[in-house]
Amino acid sequence: MPDQPLPIILDCDPGHDDAIAIVVAARHTDVVGITTVAGNAPLSATTRNAIIMRDLLGMSAPVHSGADRPFIRPPRHAEYVHGKSGMDGADLPEPSGPPASTDAVGYIIETCRAQEGIWLVPTGPLTNIALALRAAPDLADRIAGISLMGGGTFGNTTAAAEFNLWCDPEAADVVFSYGGPLIMAGLDLTHQFQALPPRIEMIRSLPGRLADVLAGLLDFFSGTYRSRHHGIGGAAVHDPCAVMALTHPDLFSRRPAHVEIETQGHRTAGMTVIDQRDLKEVPEANCDWLTHIQADAAWDVVVESVQHFSH
Ligand code: RIB
Numbered sequence: 001m002p003d004q005p006l007p008i009i010l011d012c013d014p015g016h017d018d019a020i021a022i023v024v025a026a027r028h029t030d031v032v033g034i035t036t037v038a039g040n041a042p043l044s045a046t047t048r049n050a051i052i053m054r055d056l057l058g059m060s061a062p063v064h065s066g067a068d069r070p071f072i073r074p075p076r077h078a079e080y081v082h083g084k085s086g087m088d089g090a091d092l093p094e095p096s097g098p099p100a101s102t103d104a105v106g107y108i109i110e111t112c113r114a115q116e117g118i119w120l121v122p123t124g125p126l127t128n129i130a131l132a133l134r135a136a137p138d139l140a141d142r143i144a145g146i147s148l149m150g151g152g153t154f155g156n157t158t159a160a161a162e163f164n165l166w167c168d169p170e171a172a173d174v175v176f177s178y179g180g181p182l183i184m185a186g187l188d189l190t191h192q193f194q195a196l197p198p199r200i201e202m203i204r205s206l207p208g209r210l211a212d213v214l215a216g217l218l219d220f221f222s223g224t225y226r227s228r229h230h231g232i233g234g235a236a237v238h239d240p241c242a243v244m245a246l247t248h249p250d251l252f253s254r255r256p257a258h259v260e261i262e263t264q265g266h267r268t269a270g271m272t273v274i275d276q277r278d279l280k281e282v283p284e285a286n287c288d289w290l291t292h293i294q295a296d297a298a299w300d301v302v303v304e305s306v307q308h309f310s311h
C-alpha cells in the first residue's frame, strides 16, 4: 500500500458498485473531488446518489456534475440492473444539497492544473475524462494516471462491449490513446469479485446506517445479477477494483497490453480490442491490464472500509 493516501478525482455514475468504490476511496485515498456522469442512471440520479454517499461518509470532497450524455451517441442507462434511482434497494437519506457545480470538466482541468499528481479514477462512461483531456491536453503530463473500470475480454451490454465503454466508445478511444499511465479493470477481472451472500453478511453485521444501506444495495444488485446470469454467485462488484488497483496493488496480477477501442462496429462498438498476439509487430502497451484479484483479501478491504465509517 502506498505510504501517503494518493490524491484522486473519482468520476462515477452511482450505481451500486460505484457506491462501494466511494467507500473504499474515502477510506484509502485522498478524494480531492467527486465528479458525476450519466450512465447507470440519468445524470440527476447519479449526482444525487454521489452526494448521498459523500454525506453518509462525512466526506468534505465536493461533488461536481458533468456530462448528461455521451460525446455523440444518445444517452443510454442501465435501469434493468440498478433500478430507476440508480441505487435501488436501500432506504437512502435525502442529499444535503445540490452539486458544487455542473461543470465537472472544468473542475477536473482546474484541479489537475493546480495540483499535479492526481489520479483520475473513472468508474462510469468516460465522457467527462475525455472532454477534459481534449480541452486540456496538458493534463496528460500533469495527472499521475488513470485507473478505470471498463472493457475486458468479453462484454456485458453486447457480446463485445462492457457498459461504460459501450455508452461512449468515442470517449473511451480518447482515454485509451491519451498516452499516460492507464490501468484497466475489465470484466474479466471484476467478475472474479462477486458480492457472495457470506460477503454481504460481513457488511450487514456491522453497526450503523451505512452498513444497512450498503447491505441493502448489495442485496438488490446481486438479485438483478442472479436474475440475469446463469449460475453467478452474486453481483460483480466492478468499481472498487479501479480504486484498489491503486491502494492495494499487491492484490492484483496485471500485464502490459496494447488496447484499442472499436468505435465503428455495428455489433462491436465499445469493445476493448486487447492485442494478445505474441508478435514483435504488436504496438507498445498503452495500459496495465488487471488479470487477477485476490477476491477474499480485497473483500476484507471493502469490509474494513465500511467498518471504519460505521459506528
Ligand atoms: O459494466 C459495469 C460498469 O457499468 C460498472 O461501472 C457499473 O457501475 C456500470 O457503470
Ligand code: CA
Pocket: 012, 013, 014, 015, 017, 018, 039, 040, 123, 124, 239
Ligand atoms: Ca459505475
